[in-house]
Amino acid sequence: MNFDDVAAAAGKLQDGGMPVTIDTVRDALGGGSASAISRHLADWRAAKDKPAEPPRAELPQNLVADLARWAQQFAEEAGSGTRAELARHEEELESLREAGDALEAERNALQAQRDELATARDDALATLAERDEEIERLNAELRNARQVAMEALVGKAKDQLAIEGKDAQLAELRAQIEKNVTQTAALSDARLAAEMELVGAKTARDSLEAENKDLRAQIAALRKR
Structure with missing residues (x-):
């Protein structure tokens, strides 16, 4: 123009x-x-x-x-x-x-x-989107970490309960062994005092010793577990 x-x-x-x-x-x-x-x-x-x-x-x-x-x-x-x-x-x-x-x-x-x-608005929106993705990723990692920690706690609790159960079984077996030993000693003393009951006492002692042997085998099996 x-x-x-x-x-x-x-x-x-x-x-x-x-x-x-x-x-x-x-x-x-x-x-x-x-x-x-x-x-x-x-x-x-x-x-x-x-x-x-x-x-x-x-x-x-x-x-x-x-x-x-x-x-x-x-x-x-x-x-x-x-x-x-x-x-x-x-x-x-x-x-x-x-x-x-x-x-x-x-x-x-x-x-x-x-x-x-x-341009600044577009850059800010892009940065916000990246931060949202990062927050989502961190939340996912946190959920996974919580899940792993929970599973570990549950497993530890189960192991603790199993150990406590085995300890209770061992204590019971020990008590039975001590009882059997006491009974065996009492029977041995009674044999010396009562020869007439030797056969019955021997049979009872053998039975107790067999039971004691079984208990020891059970204890050994529990320890191996």
Whole structure:
């Protein structure tokens, strides 16, 4: 988009009785930068609104000179208001151009900031997802560790109960052995005192010794376990 495009669009709008503004020119062009259109439109207005030179008069030289001076003065006085208005418009347009440039710069800065925030948000979401996965993995490991510890405690408790049961059996067998030994000793003493009961005492002693032997075998078997 250049000056010729803006001037052509502005001329068409003016010929059609339409207001010539930045928005109407941009609509006629189908888009474009507001600041660029404003600059070209100001140049178009300045070129279009130049005061025309006074016409030459075929009069006596002195009269021509006087008329020329008068015409020049009149043109300057008549155009002073237009030039002042144009100058004022130029100042306003320049202010608008500066404001437009500032707004575009601010918009670009905001766009860049928004892009940075979007990138930071995506990074934060990715980091959060990684942390969620890490937490889930640690929870799974903790559950497994608890399960292993529980199984170990149960196994230890079972072993302790088995040991306690074996100790109780050994104590009972020891008590039986001591009882049998005592009975065997009593029978031996009774044999010396009662020869008549020798056969019965011997049989009882043998039975007790056999029982004692079985008990010792049971103790040995329990110890091997």
